[in-house]
Amino acid sequence: MTYEREVWHFMGLEFWADTLVATWITMAILLVVGIMVGRGATAGVPGRLTVAFEMVLEFIKNLIAENADYKKMGALLTYILTLLLFILFSNTIGLFPNFTFGLGGIITKENMVSPTGDLNATLALALLTIILVQIWGIRYNGMHYFSHFLTPHWLFLPLHLIELITKPVTLAFRLYGNIYAKSVLMGVLLKFIPFGLIFILGGFIPHVIWLGFSLFIGAIQAFVFTILTIVYVSQAVNASEH
Incomplete structure (x- = not known):
């Protein structure tokens, strides 16, 4: 991003305004x-959506x-579905132009920010996954769940703790890195669009091939994050078997 990002302050914390707005828009779309x-499900004849x-x-x-x-993890269906759709929509929203209003009409030189292109957002999602892992591990194994940190010997405890930390970190950085790189490349490509097309086409239609590739990357990253969440929770549920 080449523009100066606005920072909002709340209770001593700093937040990127564009990331928050994009996140709210994503949640509003999902809602x-x-x-x-x-409404379509109760209308008798379901629509395409x-x-x-x-x-x-x-x-x-x-x-x-x-x-x-599935008997043990079926209760997570709603969460997993919401997680997949939120990440998918968050990855995709960064492909749309960020319209601004000026004397010359509606123009745009930058795309909207993808919430998942902010490390804070991806770390928060990864933290939710790891908290869920611990909750489901305790739910099906009781306090015995924590015994796997001491296997095959208590000397392996530091390694297990490192693994516990690296899982959310790798989840967050994998998603953030791919989406941020996509956003940077998209911004670079916008610079090569003739100025007149920026007014007419919003700065993104000329790059149909790149848009298709970006959609593909966004979908893959949403799938990877979701499948790893399922695998991590499943490992915790079956911790007593290892």
């Missing part, structure tokens, strides 16, 4: 989509069943 899907949502839901069900014990 609207959820309401539309809910409802059918598409049901396909995604079935995909998540199969994903959990193939990588974990």
Whole structure:
């Protein structure tokens, strides 16, 4: 990003304004989509959006069943679905132009910020995953769950603790790195668009091939984060078997 980013302050903390706004927009889109899907599901004849949502839901069900014990992890279906859609929409929203209003009309020189292109956001998502891992591990193994930190010997405790820390870090940096790199490349490509096209096309239509590739990367990263979340929780649930 080449523009100066606005910082908001709250209770002594600093937040990037563009990241917060993009996050709120993403959540608002998901909320609207959820309401539309809910209405479509009770309308008798489901619309295309409802059918598409049901396909995604079935995909998540199969994903959990193939990588974990669905009887134990079926309760996480809603969370996993929300996680996948939030990351997917967050990755995608950065492809749209950030319109500004000036004397010359509506123009844009930058795209919107992807919430997942901010390390703070991806660390928060990864932290939620690791907290969920501990909760589900205790739920199905009791306090005995923590005994796996001492296997095969208590001397391995530091290694297990390092692993506990590196899992969320790698989750966060993998997602952040890919989306941030995509955003930087998108910003560079916008510089090569003739000025007139910026007014007419919003600065992103000329790069159809790059947009398609970016959508693909965003979908893959959402899938990777989701599948790793399922695997990590499954490992915690079956910790007593190891």
